[in-house]
Amino acid sequence: MTGSLITKKKIAKVFKKLVSDSGFEKVTIAKIMQESNMRRQTFYDYFQDKYELADWIFQQEAIEKIEDNLAYEGWQVIVENLFVYFEENQLFYRKILLFEGQNSFQEYYTQHLEVLISQVLVIKDQSSGEMKKSDRLFLEEFYANAFVSLTTKWIIEGCKVDAHRFSEQMKFAFLIGFEEK
Structure with missing residues (x-):
């Protein structure tokens, strides 16, 4: 180091x-x-300032659990690891989420989740090959925003459901949404 x-x-x-x-x-x-x-x-x-420091921490700790593992971990494992991380650091993130100012945590989190969701959708589309790019982009944004909203609520409320159970619920919601119609 x-x-x-x-x-x-x-x-x-x-x-x-x-x-x-x-x-x-x-x-x-x-x-x-x-x-x-x-x-x-x-x-x-x-x-530059404490906002950049907060972003660096998120980049180093949380995003590492998403982007660094995309190549060799399934998305379900990445989701679970991410929630375990948030649960372990819930007090810090609760304070960050309660602050309403510039450089919101939710914005950064949403951008990085879109990368993960894109990977899931690409894998899904390889089997069917029917998804339009505009539909895939809409789903990336939709699921990333839903994911961030529920994660924010979960953290602010004190992670009342443990990370493993919350992870299972989130994965279930994704799987239901990705089922063939």
């Missing part, structure tokens, strides 16, 4: 703790760097 990645991860770890404890809006760059025992300028060597 390079020094810059180690530094980014240290900053991210402190940021996640502060957000979980205080909420996104109360966390400042000064607090992050004071808790990290680093100079304030070091933050700006890696991130």
Whole structure:
């Protein structure tokens, strides 16, 4: 691991703790760097602001579970791993989701889910070969937005259903939607 990645991860770890404890809006760059025992300028060597840091954390931790595994894991396993990740980090994501401001988490999450859903639809279409591109794009957007909406609700409500069960429910909804008519 390079020094810059180690530094980014240290900053991210402190940021996640502060957000979980205080909420996104109360966390400042000064607090992050004071808790990290680093100079304030070091933050700006890696991130423009806390929004970019929050996006980097999502990219590094959650998106890794989607895009890095697409080539060798089935989509069902990826979905389950993603919900386990969210459950383990629910306090952080709850605070991020409750913050209504620029660079929304939902927007980033939706974009990355469309990639996963596209893969599922491509596999489905290989068997039938009948799906129009416009229909596939509509389904990618529809399912990604439904997925994000339900995930957001699940996290904000405290992950009352465990990640494995919630994952099963989401996979069931996808499978029902993809059944042949």
